[in-house]
Amino acid sequence: MINLRDKGANLWESWGRTKRSTFVIVLIALVGMLPFAGNFSFTSILNTPISSYQAVLVYPVGMYVLMALGLNIVVGKSGLLDLGYVAFFAIGAYTAAILGTHTHLNTWEILPIGMAAAMFAGVLLGLPTLRLRGDYLAIVTLGFGEIVRIVALNSPSIGGPTGIPAVPNPPSILGIKFSLDNMQGFFWIVLVLILLVIWMVRRFTVRRPGRAWEAIRQDEDVAILMGVPILRYKIWSFSIGAAIGGAAGVIFASKSMYVAPNMFTFNVSILILSCVVFGGMGNIWGVILGATILAYLPERIRFISNARQFVFGLSLVVIMNVRPDGLLPRKKREKLTGAKK
Amino acid sequence: MNLSVVVSQFWPLLINGIALGFIYVLISLGYTMVYGVLRLINFANSEIFMVGTFATVIVSRNIFGYSLNTEPIHGFKLIYTLVACLVASMLISGVTAVIVELIAYRRLRSKGTNRLASLISAIGTSLILSEGVRILTKSVPYASPRLLTKFNVLTFGKVGIRIDTVMVIVAGALIFFLVDRFVTKTLLGKAIRAVSMSEENSRLMGINLNRVISATFLIGGLVTGAAAFLYVTVYEVTVFNVGFNLGLAAFTAAVLGGIGNLRGAFYGGLALGLFEEFASVVFGGQWKAVLVFVVLVLVLLLKPNGLFGEAVQQTRV
Numbered sequence: 001m002i003n004l005r006d007k008g009a010n011l012w013e014s015w016g017r018t019k020r021s022t023f024v025i026v027l028i029a030l031v032g033m034l035p036f037a038g039n040f041s042f043t044s045i046l047n048t049p050i051s052s053y054q055a056v057l058v059y060p061v062g063m064y065v066l067m068a069l070g071l072n073i074v075v076g077k078s079g080l081l082d083l084g085y086v087a088f089f090a091i092g093a094y095t096a097a098i099l100g101t102h103t104h105l106n107t108w109e110i111l112p113i114g115m116a117a118a119m120f121a122g123v124l125l126g127l128p129t130l131r132l133r134g135d136y137l138a139i140v141t142l143g144f145g146e147i148v149r150i151v152a153l154n155s156p157s158i159g160g161p162t163g164i165p166a167v168p169n170p171p172s173i174l175g176i177k178f179s180l181d182n183m184q185g186f187f188w189i190v191l192v193l194i195l196l197v198i199w200m201v202r203r204f205t206v207r208r209p210g211r212a213w214e215a216i217r218q219d220e221d222v223a224i225l226m227g228v229p230i231l232r233y234k235i236w237s238f239s240i241g242a243a244i245g246g247a248a249g250v251i252f253a254s255k256s257m258y259v260a261p262n263m264f265t266f267n268v269s270i271l272i273l274s275c276v277v278f279g280g281m282g283n284i285w286g287v288i289l290g291a292t293i294l295a296y297l298p299e300r301i302r303f304i305s306n307a308r309q310f311v312f313g314l315s316l317v318v319i320m321n322v323r324p325d326g327l328l329p330r331k332k333r334e335k336l337t338g339a340k341k
Numbered sequence: 342m343n344l345s346v347v348v349s350q351f352w353p354l355l356i357n358g359i360a361l362g363f364i365y366v367l368i369s370l371g372y373t374m375v376y377g378v379l380r381l382i383n384f385a386n387s388e389i390f391m392v393g394t395f396a397t398v399i400v401s402r403n404i405f406g407y408s409l410n411t412e413p414i415h416g417f418k419l420i421y422t423l424v425a426c427l428v429a430s431m432l433i434s435g436v437t438a439v440i441v442e443l444i445a446y447r448r449l450r451s452k453g454t455n456r457l458a459s460l461i462s463a464i465g466t467s468l469i470l471s472e473g474v475r476i477l478t479k480s481v482p483y484a485s486p487r488l489l490t491k492f493n494v495l496t497f498g499k500v501g502i503r504i505d506t507v508m509v510i511v512a513g514a515l516i517f518f519l520v521d522r523f524v525t526k527t528l529l530g531k532a533i534r535a536v537s538m539s540e541e542n543s544r545l546m547g548i549n550l551n552r553v554i555s556a557t558f559l560i561g562g563l564v565t566g567a568a569a570f571l572y573v574t575v576y577e578v579t580v581f582n583v584g585f586n587l588g589l590a591a592f593t594a595a596v597l598g599g600i601g602n603l604r605g606a607f608y609g610g611l612a613l614g615l616f617e618e619f620a621s622v623v624f625g626g627q628w629k630a631v632l633v634f635v636v637l638v639l640v641l642l643l644k645p646n647g648l649f650g651e652a653v654q655q656t657r658v
Contacts, residue, residue: 081457128642136641138382139596142589143634154627266585270464277461306476313468317445320462324454 005283005328032191035184054183058255060295062190063248068275068291069197069284070244075273076282076330077201077210078237079217080130081138084145085272087125088118088242090264092249094152097164097259107170107178107254111247118246122239130234145269153261163260167253178254186255193251194288197244201284213237217282271295274316280326289327346622353500354618360506360575362614363513367568368591369598369606370520371438371561377537377601378557381456384463385441387588388470389562393434393569394579395474398485400429407486414488422488423574430573431566438562439555441466447551475581482580485573509571516567520560521603533557537601586630590617593637599647608649 012020038053067089074082095114099105105113129140153161170178170189178185204210212233215223223230253259271294279290298312319327347354368390375383401407405422414422445466449459489508493501524530532553535543544550572587573579590613598609613633620632640648 075457081460128638132641132645136596136645139592140634140638140641143593143630143637146589147631147634150627150630274461274464277457281455281457307472309468310472310476313465313472316465317462317469320458320465321448324449324452324458326458 005280005286005330008285028191028195032188035187052183054187056296056299058183058186058190059252060299061292062187062194063252064272064275064295065288065291066190066194066197066248067245067272068279068287069194069201070241070248071272072276072282072284072287073201073204073213073237073244074241075276076287077205077217078213078234080234080238082141082238082241082269083138083266083273084141084143084148084269085241085245086264086266086268087141087145087148088122088245089249089252089268090148090152090259090261091118091121092246093253093259093264094158094164094249095246096250096253097167098158100167100254101164106168107250108173110254111250114250115243115246118249119239119243122242123235126235126238130231130238142266142269145264145266149261149264152264159260161261163258163263165258167257167259169257170254183255186251189251190248193247198284209233209236278316278319278326280328280330282330283326283328286326286328286330293327344623347619350497350500350622352497353502354622355615356502356506356510358615358618359611360509360513360614361618362611363509363517364568364572364575364587364610365591365594365614366517366607366610367513367564367571368587369595369610370517370603371565372588372592373595373598373600373603373606374524374533374557374561376595378533378540378554379446379450379459381446381459381463382592383441383558383561384460385445385467385470386438386561386565386591387584388467388474389434389438389441389584390565390569390572390587391474391579391581391584392437392470393430393566394573394583395478395483396433396566397426397430397570397573398483398579400426401486401488402483404429407488409484409486411486411488413490415490419488426573427567427570430570431563434566434569435559435562437470438558438565441470442555442558446554450554471581471584478581480581482578485577485579487577489574505575509575512567512571516564517607520564521607523560524603529553529556589630590633593633597637597640597647599649602647602649605647605649609647612648 015023035054035057067085070088071082071085074080074085092114095117096107096110099110099113100107125141125144129137132140152158152163158164172178172185176182176185176188178189204213212223212228212230215226215228216230216233220230272291275291275294276287277290278294279288280286294312297315298309301311323329368386371386371389372383375381375386401422405425407422413419441463445462446459449462489505491503491505494504494507495502524533532543532548533556535546535548536550536553536557540550543553572583591610594609594613595606596609597613598605598607600606613636616636617629617633621629624632
């Protein structure tokens with residue numbers, strides 16, 4: 001098996017400070033230029049045939065990368081199987097839609113509120129359920145994801161099945177406009193959020209919370225014996241993941257200007273989980289790669305539109321069989337050994 | 342809130358709830374048995390159910406040539422048609438389950454990989470099945486011809502208990518009894534229980550692990566197929582995503598009773614069926630799923646191993 005991750009890590013470690021920063025800046029600049037890639041002949045292969053390429057970059061690609069990074073904290077870092085991540089996305093989106101249409105708050109003011117709402121939901125759900133063993137957590141979160149959707153569907157006060165239309169776009173900052181025909185603005189916002197999350201996860205990983213999560217993931221019993229307050233760190237992991245989902249939701253609502261319950265189905269949770277596992281649980285670069293591929297592929301192959309979910313399922317099975325640890329797995333020594341006893 | 346209905350229609354609600362519960366029992370056996378041996382949520386089980394419903398409809402429509410406006414049939418002809426549909430549904434579901442195991446689980450298991458990888462490949466298989474059927478049927482619901490005259494066996498005031506409800510209860514109880522006997526009495530059943538206790542030790546005892554796991558999937562598939570047949574007989578229509586909600590409910594039932602535990606699935610399924618039936622008249626059908634979830638959370642908080650205790654040791658993701 002080709003070990004791309006180790007090759008990349010070795011290369012990175014052999015570089016000096018200047019080389020590293022140049023690489024990061026060039027990489028960010030290149031990614032920032034992505035919305036224009038459709039205009040040049042040599043990069044126009046990236047164009048998506050049916051949906052607007054710039055819109056695809058924001059949703060699903062950017063959003064999925066952001067949410068997959070958030071879910072990676074929960075599933076990849078601390079080993080808690082969450083099958084209802086879409087709930088936090090929905091809570092963020094609905095917060096943005098309700099506050100955006102009923103109050104004068106703009107998107108940037110709503111963003112922290114949406115994140116707080118999702119975080120609060122995460123704590124509320126986490127407090128009783130994070131004491132449970134993994135598989136029960138999975139089914140409870142799955143149920144929670146469906147509940148949020150069903151509550152939205154059956155509450156006429158928040159639009160019921162039709163949802164909430166006319167969610168305002170964010171006001172412009174630094175001269176960048178945000179509207180349906182200026183998708184690159186949204187892409188850059190999502191990119192900034194992604195970079196922030198990457199930075200945060202990298203800091204966490206080398207500090208106390210990251211070590212606690214790692215201990216919890218590898219062996220809960222041992223972690224308790226070592227004095228790790230596991231419930232507290234699980235709730236932290238859960239609510240940080242939730243807040244990132246909420247942030248994605250707020251941006252999503254103000255980008256699509258409309259939310260409806262049928263946007264937040266179980267399939268979204270599954271897709272984001274697939275992104276995490278497909279790319280390589282616990283490794284942020286793997287997760288980003290996985291999310292990019294899984295979000296972009298169905299749009300790129302839209303010409304076989306009827307069969308694209310079918311092909312997607314097929315590729316999940318094939319890739320998991322060929323590379324069970326994902327495309328870019330985490331370091332071997334971190335891997336959970338003997339998961340099943 | 343509509344409590345008067347509960348009082349006035351107590352008996353019909355009770356019996357319909359039991360019938361729904363038996364469908365859940367049979368589907369949740371598919372989840373609970375696989376969970377017992379592999380410690381994995383078999384995500385594809387809902388699609389195995391879906392394949393079974395289509396098998397039932399297609400056998401009665403295309404092989405026996407009944408159309409939607411055929412008059413109900415009687416006597417011996419009725420019995421052998423129903424049995425043929427049942428057998429076809431069970432066989433096709435069983436074979437699908439074995440193939441799912443071969444494709445989604447076996448290779449990954451032989452590599453000794455983490456559980457989430459298997460979960461994703463199961464999700465992939467589930468997508469392949471449901472999307473495959475969606476493309477083949479063009480998302481059109483398939484209605485089943487009404488072969489069984491649906492007369493009332495019992496009546497309570499204005500509401501009657503129909504023959505198909507009774508059939509579901511009788512058949513469900515019988516199938517559950519057979520599976521339970523099979524797992525407790527036969528050698529293969531013993532092997533399945535041994536594997537669910539400890540994979541390594543059972544291998545040391547000379548049990549062919551792959552064979553036992555295939556057999557578990559086969560039995561789970563057969564039972565799920567039977568559930569699919571009963572479902573079609575009662576509701577007379579199926580569509581490519583029919584399995585999703587039923588699968589979710591059945592999995593909840595399995596957890597409710599204590600996953601990995603066959604009798605737990607029995608009680609969990611019945612409890613859930615009854616609860617759904619009563620709760621949907623009291624609070625309105627659209628809140629059914631929310632109530633089921635609330636009950637699940639409460640049960641897990643008060644009795645974390647399910648109502649009847651699970652048959653597995655502590656595992657982790």
